[in-house]
Amino acid sequence: MTVKIKTREIEYTAADGTKLIGYFATPETSEPVAGVLVSPEWWGRNEYTEQRARELAEHGYAALALDMYGDKKVTTDAKQAYEWMMQTFDHADTIVTRASAALTTLAQQSEVNAAKLGAIGFCFGGKVVLDLARSGAELDAVVTFHATLATATPAQTGQVQAELLVQHGELDSMVTLDDVASFREEMHAAGVNHNVIVYADAKHGFSNPLADERAKANNVDLGYNAAAEQQSLNAMYELLDRTLKV
Template structure:
């Protein structure tokens, strides 16, 4: 496990929003591949930062991105929904803010800007999928219990990344019909992709706090440790294949 360093990075979206990312990287003199981490709808919280640190320990530089501005976070689903929906009001907001984060990541001295990838959780899964659909220079994208519906369907030749979607069979927020539609979109655009569906896994299966959040907010979430570990293993296999 690599020794790591962390810091906050201030950057600005195209719309002028002040964003604050959390950067983690291994202690090394050689630039390494960079991975964006897009948060669940709760915002750039400790869970997102933890995933960035894990990536750094694995040998990658990682930036946990801020999608709401001023690193706003909440544990209240109504507030999270409000902030998330604000990023849908202008159809370009999500890709613009994600692109700003990708540029901030690529600009760090520790990062090899020729080797970039992105991962996302829940709402953050949609963020990185839409970023990939925008022809962003990504080698790989992995999502956990992502919102799969696109801003606009992927177009042939406009997705550079290989895409891995990790989905829970019991996800009531993103249905298996949604998964089927996503597969059709990827096939139509000739995107290299894989979808793994985990049995007995709900929305939020990768987050150990999912059950607590579900109980507090009356939403259908659930943690599944087996699905989390299998999903992370598949994610790291994808990243190591494309970024090593």
């Protein structure tokens, strides 16, 4: 049976004063459901991100595709995306400040059970949700796809509340297997409940069907992998269902 969903845009303001516009998708239900943040690739809050939010709603979750740049700015140009992303690194707190504002906004929606919250992120968005988890945010589950794993604020013992699932491409030239090993060391040192899945023959961007097109247009090493996409989505829903639907 197809689940009926509804969508809307939600304007909210981060503590740094940035005006942000999220995209909210939720099943049409009389009972509040678990909420999931969706954090975009460095391209911004584009149609791909909104699609993932709608899919989550069809699976019974209320999802908010967050806006990291303000005014829901999007681009298909890697240089512009890089510029916008780097602006979020200008101040150490920007990423967590804006992600926290999105999480608060999600939790405040009447359709959302604020006691059951998760977050997923793609590429730069993966870093966003990992840093949000590292900050001690009240999340039950965090899932990443070809995420940037390095951070200036490593996880501390007892701080990360979420169970983490990091999904990585074996052939990712932007985030190396050495980076994955360093991430694992960080998580083990902090006693974080985590799992890392490495997909064979998968590049950075493996979950996005537009990755090859973006790679060609921008001369960057991205690649779509249908098998890895499906496996990673299945793994995501297994974790979300286990942690958020109990």
